[in-house]
Amino acid sequence: MRGPLRAVREYPRRAPLTFGYVCLLLVGYPWVYYGLSDDRSTTLLGYVSTNLDNLRDHPVTAMLGSVLFIQTTLSDVASLEFVGSLITVGLGICGFLAWAERRWGKARAAAVFLGGHVVATLLTAVVITVGLRNGWYPEAVRQASDYGISYGAQTVLALGTLALPRWGRLHWAVFVLGWALGGAEWDGSVPDFATVGHLIAAVLGFALAAVLAFRRSRDQVAATPSEQVH
Helix, strand or coil: CHHHHHHHHHHHHHCHHHHHHHHHHHHHHHHHHHHCCHHHHHHHHHHHCCCHHHHHHCHHHHHHHHCCCCCCCCCCCCCHHHHHHHHHHHHHHHHHHHHHHHHHCHHHHHHHHHHHHHHHHHHHHHHHHHHHHCCCCCHHHHHCCCCCCHHHHHHHHHHHHHHCCHHHHHHHHHHHHHHHHHCCCEECCEECHHHHHHHHHHHHHHHHHHHHHHHHHHHHHHHCCCCCCC
16 A cells, blocks of 8 residues: 555655646636636637647647546546546556656657647547548538547557556557547548547557657667677
């Protein structure tokens, strides 16, 4: 029991950036959902949604503002949506973002998280644009509510395969992809844009994990003294 308690006690010191970010999310959640009026909350969240209209009008504000709020529930603990919150916030942010911060430092961990969020959002916008031209999505998707931490968290979840033993990595990859597809809504052969974004974010995380694993393997080989041939 002393091990877990010690880990919790040392968490702010070992992962200060992640700890501060989690505190910000936990403060922002009750403020936006319970502190503001319904009209103000809707207006604020609509402004930071990374939909096509906002990305054309105020892309930077939408991108940065989006990751300040949690879109899933933290209060309805009996719902399936709360399970999603545990995966996104608990595993993704509190778990693997903190792990990345401890392993590579604050700047690189933040770059992975924000990079996954931004790149997945932009690529999803491309998919939506193509989808609108081909009739895959309704026109209302241009103004859809799409904010939150999930794309960045999904990237970190996928990157977290490096934190696992080799025998568990394939299972974890299946879980990450399955989690992304679990709540998908399909319009013919095309999943909803949020699912597309989560899949893109996962691919980004897996790709980065593969690159880092290759580099580590190469460095280990280079550091091994070559055997002399007699």
